[in-house]
Amino acid sequence: MIAADILLDGLFAAVAAIGFGAISDPPMRAFPRIALLAAAGHALRFSMMNYADVDIASASLCAAMLIGFGSLWLGRGIRCPMTVLYIPALLPMVPGIYAYKSVFSLIMFLQSLNDPGQGMQYMQLFFLNATVSLSVIALLAAGATLPIFVFNRRAFSLTRRRKIDHPTPRPPKKDEPATEPDVEPRNPGE
Amino acid sequence: MKTRHELTEILDFIAEYATYLLGSGVHTSRAIRNSQRIGEALGVDIQLSSFQRSTILTVRDDESGEAITRVVKIPALPISFERNSDLSALSWDALDEHLPLAEIRRRYALLIEKPRIDPIFVLVTVGLANASFCRLFGGDWTAMAIVFTSTLVGFAAKQRMQAHGVNHFLIFIVAAFMASLCASSALRFDCTAETALATSVLFLVPGVPLINGVIDIVEGHILIGCSRLINALLLIICIAIGLAATLLMVKDSLL
Known part of the structure; x- marks a missing residue:
């Protein structure tokens, strides 16, 4: 039952990611991978929140990092x-x-200006909800961006053709530590 | 060594290329990196700094020391990840295959001519996506169906208004109002009406500028990052205005 819940959650997240992604005109070849990333990320957040009692902000951060490394x-x-x-894959996690x-x-606060007690309640609710949404969105973006800093040379050359396609083959350098500073275009790594 | 004419041609191309990237929703550091990569392929040094509406760029020939600077307006283009991938790949090809400027220009023209995704396909997938989103927030099947329909209405309205070149703040307000008004019909049914109402406007959330803004800020392009975030925030406020108009009409049945 738990597995079915998690799978279903992943499935709906995948559909949501494809649809919201389609607004931003991604290449057709990217759709399967966007769906996979979104499903994995959202299912991870769902499991952490429901079965491990993690709060939404930390769970979002973990899920965003998973999506970032996955991408x-x-x-x-x-x-x-x-x-x-990763941008389309993150969209289903926006705390709507x-x-x-x-x-x-x-709105309700503005409607109840004449009743300070009730007004304060709504103000409190407003700050609570706004804080959660803002921190979740910031953590989502920051978490997914983290891999760019950790593996910047690899992240910058994702759109490069593989070595086989190069007219002049280069010696394979695989994930070597960046001894030279990251002046990426001058010493292309992979 | 380049003649002044050659240098100007390179500058004009890079100006077009970089502003096209920035206009179609690429974060700043990638646009800069791609432009510099093409510059390196052509044997010149390129520096650029960007604001929300315009870009300043300088091309310098290292041998002669001659430099030219231009300020270029960033066009308002629809966000396109496909252009983002293709044009980034073009910059690597230029470097790896030592392409001349004429060839880079030819490939660039082909890439930006590629057709975009069919709007009807986008409309339907956005509807399905928002319905699934409703499900993720705990909505039931009735709510999902209502969200699907109201998303179709709202998004179709947005597409039509965009085609007519209406101001984008107005587009967001009207689309949010229409979508949430349709979704408020959920109050008449026995279903999770609040979830339906909340989800119906979420297809409008400007996810790309929001995330690009954060990326730009953490990468050190703080000014343009803040401009992007403020831009996204304005759009979110517009969504809230549209939603608020509906909520004011139906709030009594929500309490």
């Missing part, structure tokens, strides 16, 4: 930059209900 790994095969894969509740409580 680094999957982007290579189809020559897509990381952002093309919290955002909605912030708007709703703000």
Whole structure:
């Protein structure tokens, strides 16, 4: 039952990611990988929140990091930059209900100016929901961007053709530590 | 060594290339990196700094020391990840295959001529996506169906208004209002009406500028990152205004 819940969650997240991704005109070849990343990320967040009692912000950060590293790994095969894969995959994790509740409580606060007690309650609700939405969105973006800093040379050359296609083959250098500073275009790594 | 004419041609191409990237939703450091890569392939040094609406770039020939600078306006283009991937790949090809400027220009023209995704396909997938989103927030099947329909209405309205070149703030307000008004019909049914109402406007959330803004800020392009975030924030406020109009009409049945 738990497995079915998690799978279903992943499935709906995948559909959501494909649809929201389609607005930004991604290459057709990227859709399967976007779906996979979104499903994995959202299912991870769902499991952490429901079965491990983690709060939404930390769970989102973990899921975003999973999506970020996943896009680094999957982007290579189809020559897509990381952002093309991970931005659509992150969209199903946008905390929509919290955002909605912030708007709703703000409206209700403005409607209850004559009743300070009730007004304070709505103000409190507004800050609670707005804080959650803002921190989740910031953590989502930051978490998915982290891999770019860790593996910047690999992340910058995702759209490059593989060595086989090069007219002049280069000696294979695999994941060597970046001894030279990252002046990427001058010493292309992979 | 390049003649002044050659240098100007390179500058004009890079200006077009970089502003096209920035206009179609590429974060700043990638646009800079790609432009510099093409510059390296052509044997010149390129530096550029970007704002929300315009870019300043300089091309310098290291041998002669001659430099030319231009300020270029960033066009307002629809966000396109496909252009992002293709044009990034073009910059690597230029470097790896030592392409001349004429060939880079030819490939660039082909790449930006590629057709975009069919709008009807986008419309239907966005509808399905928002319905699944409703499910993720705990909506039931009735709510999902209502969200699907209201997303179709809202997104179709947005597409039509965009085709007519309406101001984008107005587009967001009207689309959010229409979608949430349709979704408020959920109050008449026995279903998770609040979830339906909350989800119906989420297809409008400007995810790309939001995430690009954060990326730009953490990568040190703080000014343009903030501009992007403020831009996204304005659009979110517009969504909230549209939603608020609906909520004011139906709030009594929500309490």
